[in-house]
Amino acid sequence: MYPFSFIIFLLYSSPVWYQxxxxxxxxxxxxxxxxxxxxxxxxxxxxxxxxxSPVNKYNFITYLxxxxxxxxxxxxxxxxEGFLLTKYLETGDSTYIEFNTLCPSKDYRNMWNDLFHYNxxxxxxxxxxVTGIDYERQRPAIYAIxxxxxxxxxxxxxxxxxxxxxxxxxxxxxxxxxEEVIKIFEELKANLQEPKFNHLKVEDDFKHLIRILDNSASxxxxxDRNKDFVKNLSKVYDPEKRYFGQFGGVHIRWxxxxxxxxxxxxxxxxxxxNNVEVIPTRYYNAFNTTSNGVRKITGGxxxxxxxxxxxxxxxxxxxxxxxxxxxxxxxxxxxxxxxKIPKGYNYMIYVKGTRALKWQK
Numbered sequence: 001m002y003p004f005s006f007i008i009f010l011l012y013s014s015p016v017w018y019q020x021x022x023x024x025x026x027x028x029x030x031x032x033x034x035x036x037x038x039x040x041x042x043x044x045x046x047x048x049x050x051x052x053s054p055v056n057k058y059n060f061i062t063y064l065x066x067x068x069x070x071x072x073x074x075x076x077x078x079x080x081e082g083f084l085l086t087k088y089l090e091t092g093d094s095t096y097i098e099f100n101t102l103c104p105s106k107d108y109r110n111m112w113n114d115l116f117h118y119n120x121x122x123x124x125x126x127x128x129x130v131t132g133i134d135y136e137r138q139r140p141a142i143y144a145i146x147x148x149x150x151x152x153x154x155x156x157x158x159x160x161x162x163x164x165x166x167x168x169x170x171x172x173x174x175x176x177x178x179e180e181v182i183k184i185f186e187e188l189k190a191n192l193q194e195p196k197f198n199h200l201k202v203e204d205d206f207k208h209l210i211r212i213l214d215n216s217a218s219x220x221x222x223x224d225r226n227k228d229f230v231k232n233l234s235k236v237y238d239p240e241k242r243y244f245g246q247f248g249g250v251h252i253r254w255x256x257x258x259x260x261x262x263x264x265x266x267x268x269x270x271x272x273x274n275n276v277e278v279i280p281t282r283y284y285n286a287f288n289t290t291s292n293g294v295r296k297i298t299g300g301x302x303x304x305x306x307x308x309x310x311x312x313x314x315x316x317x318x319x320x321x322x323x324x325x326x327x328x329x330x331x332x333x334x335x336x337x338x339x340k341i342p343k344g345y346n347y348m349i350y351v352k353g354t355r356a357l358k359w360q361k
Contacts, residue, residue, distance in 0.1 A: 017332035045281030074245030082132035323353030
């Protein structure tokens with residue numbers, strides 16, 4: 001579905017301030033390449049259940065990995081999902097994504113399958129890993145905990161708790177960990193502090209396990225989700241690595257003080273607006289889905305970087321292009337369009353007329 005080879009984009013095929021990224025991120029050989037080379041973290045917007053989302057994910061992840069050595073993919077889900085998706089990218093074993101809330105449709109499953117095959121084609125030091133920085137979801141957390149206890153060869157010691165958790169997972173397909181589940185997690189965490197497990201504390205799987213258990217009640221105490229993102233990232237952050245993430249627009253706006261993007265440059269001394277690149281996403285005449293069905297995103301669009309009421313952007317640009325996904329260069333835009341975009345953004349993604357994804361529970 002998504003080609004593994006990147007096609008060199010011919011600039012004469014469209015105006016130089018926007019380029020189609022439906023099937024690949026073009027090699028632009030301009031300021032975009034330079035800007036990405038300078039960046040430690042790249043964040044883009046998304047619409048979770050629009051067909052553009054898995055396309056954008058695959059295109060950006062593979063582009064940033066292949067040409068700019070980004071290896072760490074941040075997701076708006078918990079440590080458990082990050083662990084399970086990394087295992088899937090290592091092995092291709094579909095059981096790792098069976099309980100994953102990041103695979104809600106066939107399009108997403110195809111995207112992760114394509115990413116597995118892409119990953120296998122890369123040298124080991126360049127392979128992509130996934131890190132969740134949000135709160136834990138119940139089903140993947142329970143599944144990941146069972147896998148980790150087994151890999152540490154200590155699951156027989158916790159069989160009673162594991163049976164209770166598996167029964168809950170079979171009976172109740174809920175999003176947030178229930179109080180009963182959190183109590184069992186607290187039991188496990190307390191038991192794992194016993195001296196007989198001290199020799200395991202240096203193991204990566206033990207560290208994964210403790211992070212998931214520590215994070216599983218975070219949705220109950222969450223006051224500022226963006227600060228929690230930063231706190232969770234700080235537990236695994238490596239200043240030698242480069243990170244890419246796709247988040248809802250509310251989390252990555254520069255012009256707001258308390259977003260994930262703004263908090264990043266406050267918390268990490270090595271990060272600033274020069275090496276964190278935020279690429280907002282705007283939707284026009286596209287479709288998205290909610291838990292209650294499908295809604296059409298009309299001409300006003302899902303606006304991240306611009307006010308919804310300012311429709312001149314669609315009048316001057318959106319109505320004149322074909323359906324698809326485009327990378328927009330703000331500095332090269334006509335002035336009447338660029339002035340609609342707040343300061344701090346060098347590029348945008350513009351999505352027109354894509355389809356809604358069918359939710360698969």
